[in-house]
Amino acid sequence: ENGYDLWLRYVPIKNKSLLLEYKKQIVSPVVLGTSATAAIARKELSVALLGLTGSSYLINSNINTSSVFIAGTVKSSAVLSALVTKEELNRIGNEGFIIKAKPGKTFITGNTDLAVLYGIFHYLRLLQTNQKVINLNVISIPKLKLRMLNHWDNLNRTVERGYAGFSIWDWHRLPTFIDQRYIDYARANASIGINAVALTNVNANSIILTPAYLEKVKKLADVFRPYGIKVFLTARFSSPIELGRLKTADPLDAIVQQWWTAKANEIYSLIPDFGGFLVKANSEGQPGPQDYKRTHADGANMLANAVAPHKGIVIWRAFVYAAENPVDRHMQANDDFVPLDGKFNSNVMVQVKNGAIDFMPREPFHPLFGAMPKTPLMMEFQVTQEYLGQATNWVFLAPLFKEVLDSDTYAKGKGSTVAKVIDGSLDDHTLTGMTGVANIGNDINWTGHPMAQANWYALGRLAWDYNITSDTIADEWLRMTFSNDAAFVKSTKQIMLRTREIMVDYMNPIGLHHIMATGHHYGPGPWVSNLNRPEWNPVYYHKADSVGIGFNRTASGSNAIGQYHPEARKQWENISTCNEKYLLWFHHASWNHKMKSGRSVWNELVYRYYTGADSVKWMKQEWLKQQSKIDAQRFNDVSMLLDTQLEEAKWWRNACLLYFQTFSKQPIPSNYEQPDKTLDYYKSLRFPFAPGN
Ligand code: BDP
Incomplete structure (x- = not known):
């Protein structure tokens, strides 16, 4: 198979x-x-x-x-x-x-x-x-209205952060040629309750809004409609200039507003149930309302007015950060968006990533959840594994998704979970939703790594009902995708349920984050310090020095922690009681700071990196026992990928420990197998054709 x-x-x-x-x-x-x-x-x-x-x-x-x-x-x-x-x-x-x-x-x-x-x-x-x-x-009954996939697919069929081949949207042969794959895709989504897709990259190209492309989009919408799936497009904010030859894209300019109204009317004449626009604006170089000294609300509301007569909505992303915010990138979304609470039209949703930095293996929940009660917030998870081993590492994401959904914001006292923010129950919203940045491409198995299919599945199941356990999701998926053999399900489920913690250990233990290599984000790069903007550099995030390691985000540091409700802060704010999973996220801890395990921070890092990498060996051993239980092709595919994963886990371990050791000046205890390469070797690695860049 x-x-x-x-x-x-x-x-x-x-x-x-x-x-x-x-x-x-x-x-x-x-x-x-x-x-x-x-x-x-x-x-x-x-x-x-x-x-x-x-x-x-x-x-x-x-x-x-x-x-x-x-x-x-x-x-x-x-x-x-x-x-x-x-x-x-x-x-x-x-x-x-x-x-x-x-x-x-x-x-x-x-x-x-x-x-x-x-x-x-x-x-x-x-x-x-x-x-x-x-x-x-x-x-x-679905708990959320919009259960969505965001494809970061470019019109030339490359996929930003895609590791499963090229885009499944064959724009060149549309609108006439309908690939069977579109139907199979819609059917798979319907089987797990996914009812909305944004077809195009958030780093948008205005060409998608031209008549020729809208004809193609219409065909996809026609295929998806009977499966209950609505189509959304990403709107490039400067489209009125690029396509309409206007001098400005200022959202308060009447001609600009008319341009968008006409564009919306044109789209709805082709696709009467068009979902609306998904917008990334004033983020990472994308154009937006701030270019005209207007706010995100001004921009969102202009588009919202254009689609409102057709019952469309605007999903406006809160993933913003600019070079002018040198203190802590963690804080910018709240700084920009909290003052706008209550200023968005009723058909606008603000789409918030699960954490404030960027889809790391582990992040605390985003402080916007619980901070914008008057605005419906949509959850954005990343199903594609940009920072989680891309297409070579096996990681089951349901535990990550659930960890975020179950987090308590304390916005209205205990029990104000992120899930209750996004399902509208906490603040009485009717527009609700969750999206996943898709991990789908034209690889024969859709997702590159055969086990990554489980993450597409998990996104759909949790968007339908976030109370389903990770165990149940893994169980269902394994039985349907591989076998009902009890021993197979038991062992493989055990692997799946541990994969996420294993990965955190060998990549980003005890709260480390954003220490990957530049650009492609493949592999470790904690030493990187030469990028133009400070907050692009890993050194900005780990802040290792002779004293210790970690980002002080407490009141004595950037005070990003102050963006959380006081009760939520409590789990992190004191270094001696901080949940250690987030220790270096919120604190600059000395190398000798004592952990609950009794180990120093340095020795804990060593322990975690080695345990994580060793656990991949365990994954492989357990997997090998399943050979007789499933088909040879998928068994072999996963086996080979586990070999790669083990090599990559050791690479993360060695590169990170050798680098951090230059600050801690402490040895890797001799009972551990010592790195066989030098730090310089790891620094010299280059990957010119890494995918998804
Ligand atoms: C980052 C990705 C980048 C995306 C950006 C976003 O590296 O490719 O464009 O997020 O979400 O994770 O807009």
């Missing part, structure tokens, strides 16, 4: 008694409805049942006397509407679904055909993961 089928493989069910049970439950299956979505649901069910049971099923569109498996909207049949209460129907909204089963009867229903499709995917997941389906009483 090459991985193309993702978690939708539908292989024969081996457990004979379960198979018998399933066959009894599924007789003369019916999926009611005449829409394209209902037709997709029928097709999915027939493909899945053939694969899973080995028998071919005709999926009816009408109920007959032998039908015991009935799916459809409540409006489509009295049998279904009798099953649910008015209250339930109100509660489930447009996308939630209900599944009820008792021996010999199964019903799947909701208010829309899309909800029914989601219900069918849920039901198929139960079969794929070999669960009992005789008695079911499921009500499943």
Whole structure:
């Protein structure tokens, strides 16, 4: 197997008694409805049942006397509407679904055909993961409205921070040629509830807004629509100048406003359900309203006005930092955005990265969560592994996502978690959402590393319901993607659940961050100090010197910690009680500062870097035991990548320790295998064609 089928493989069910049970439950299956979505649901069910049971099923569109498996909207049949209460129907909204089963009867229903499709995917997941389906009483409602992927795909098909080949959007052959891959992509997203995609890079190219490209976008939107997926585009703020030949892109200029209104009307005439614009402005050289001395709110509201008549929204990113903020880049988003709380139009969401720096292996939650109660905030996670080993390292991201979502902002007292900020419940917002920067490319297995598919899957599952545990997500995904073999699932799940901590240990232990190499971000570069802007240099972040290491962000330092609510701060502000996972994030600790383990900071770093790298050996050993359990191709792919991962873990370990040792002046204790190369060797490494740059 090459991985193309993702978690939708539908292989024969081996457990004979379960198979018998399933066959009894599924007789003369019916999926009611005449829409394209209902037709997709029928097709999915027939493909899945053939694969899973080995028998071919005709999926009816009408109920007959032998039908015991009935799916459809409540409006489509009295049998279904009798099953649910008015209250339930109100509660489930447009996308939630209900599944009820008792021996010999199964019903799947909701208010829309899309909800029914989601219900069918849920039901198929139960079969794929070999669960009992005789008695079911499921009500499943998405916790977030927008469950999104952001593709950082360029029009020339390179993918910024993409490690799985080139973009799956074949702009050259669109609009006429519809690649089967678009359909398979939409289907995979629908299976996990993803309902929105931004097709283009946030570092936007205005060409996407030209008529020729909008025709292409329309075709993609047409493919995605029956799968419940809305299309968004990234809007380059200077487009009125570049495309409209205007002299300015000032958001308060009436001609500029008219230009955007006309552009929005043009887009909606082609794509009536267009989602709206995603915007990166005044960040890393991108144009924006500040170029005209206007605020982010001025910029966002201008675009929001243009899409509002069509019910579109604007997603405005809070990832901003400028060279003029020398003290601490950590603070700039709050400095810029908190004063704007309450100034954004009602169809604007502000999209915030999970942490204040940049998708590091571990960051404390972003202080904007809990600081803008009047503004709906959208979560931005990075599914593509820019800073987490790119396409060679196996890391399961659900634990990272959940760590952030479960963090308590204390904005309205204990229990004001980040999850409650983004689901709108804390501050009473109806626009809610979560996005992941996609890890998808045209590699045959979609995501480069076969195990990285799990991160796409996890993003979708958690956007639907952030209460699902990492364990459950890994379990489901492994069973569907590889095998239901109990021993395989148990061992491989154990690996998955540990991967993130292992990676933190060999890359960024005890709160280190942003110490990667320049540009491509591949591998370690803690020594880098020669880049133009101070906050691009790793030395700015670790601040190692003869006394110690770490960034003092407490009141005696940059006081970035002051951007958090006092109760939240408590876990970090005192060096002797600080949660050690974040020690060097918030403190400049002396080399001899004593950790809870009894080790000094230096010895703790040594211990973590070595334990992390050694744990990759353990991952490999455990993986090798799975050889007989799965197909040879994917087994071998993962084995080879684990060899690379081990080499890279040692590289991180040796390079970082040798470099930090020049400040600590302390030895790597002799019981550890000593680095076999010099610091100069690590510094001399160059990767001119590293991907994703
Ligand atoms: C950084 C990436 C850069 C992105 C930027 C962003 O290195 O390629 O453009 O974030 O999110 O992580 O805008």
